[in-house]
Amino acid sequence: MRFGIDIGHNSPPDTGANGIKFEDNLTLDVGNRVMGKLKDLGHQVIDCKPAKSNSVGNSLQQRCSRANASKVDIFVSIHFNAFNGFANGTEIFAISDTSKKIAKPVLDEILQMGFFNRGIKNGSHLYVLRNTNMSGILIECCFIDSAKDMKLFDSEAMANAIVKGLTGKLPTAPVISVPDESLNPDVSLLRLQKALNRLRITDSRVIL
Ligand SMILES: [Zn+2]
Numbered sequence: 001m002r003f004g005i006d007i008g009h010n011s012p013p014d015t016g017a018n019g020i021k022f023e024d025n026l027t028l029d030v031g032n033r034v035m036g037k038l039k040d041l042g043h044q045v046i047d048c049k050p051a052k053s054n055s056v057g058n059s060l061q062q063r064c065s066r067a068n069a070s071k072v073d074i075f076v077s078i079h080f081n082a083f084n085g086f087a088n089g090t091e092i093f094a095i096s097d098t099s100k101k102i103a104k105p106v107l108d109e110i111l112q113m114g115f116f117n118r119g120i121k122n123g124s125h126l127y128v129l130r131n132t133n134m135s136g137i138l139i140e141c142c143f144i145d146s147a148k149d150m151k152l153f154d155s156e157a158m159a160n161a162i163v164k165g166l167t168g169k170l171p172t173a174p175v176i177s178v179p180d181e182s183l184n185p186d187v188s189l190l191r192l193q194k195a196l197n198r199l200r201i202t203d204s205r206v207i208l
Pocket residue numbers: 008009016017023079080
């Protein structure tokens with residue numbers, strides 16, 4: 001499967017909303033993780049975010065052109081909402097029935113993190129959904145100006161939810177860089193054997 005991942009904003013003057021956190025930072029963090037995980041699962045990924053743009057319209061246009069030129073199967077735009085500090089939750093925009101079917105499991109996975117369900121909404125007013133040729137969804141992950149949402153939010157969990165919702169799977173968890181040996185019997189055993197071997201070399205009376 002070939003995915004077009006559209007990391008919202010991050011292309012001045014196309015910049016995102018500001019709340020408790022900055023939308024650009026969160027879309028970039030979640031988007032990069034989503035792209036990495038999809039690649040780990042063996043999918044092709046097209047990064048649709050333009051390096052630079054000369055207007056918001058131009059930024060959006062470039063995103064659609066990339067997705068269309070690369071003939072991606074599914075276009076996924078990642079955004080965060082902002083409103084009045086009280087509104088909260090997750091919503092996904094889709095236009096066609098196929099897109100709505102793609103949106104449903106993604107929404108279900110994200111809701112498991114504890115966000116309020118704002119539902120799947122009609123995204124026919126959204127430029128990137130109107131101007132991409134394939135099925136597409138625009139995820140409003142949660143509200144960056146909601147204290148409740150920002151407390152629930154975690155970029156790794158959000159990326160996992162999106163990838164699981166899109167593909168039904170997750171890549172195998174990366175190996176922990178500093179393993180706790182007490183949790184790993186193999187390593188503990190290895191250390192014990194090494195210790196015993198050292199003992200045998202230095203003291204021939206030890207019987208094993
Ligand atoms: Zn946005």
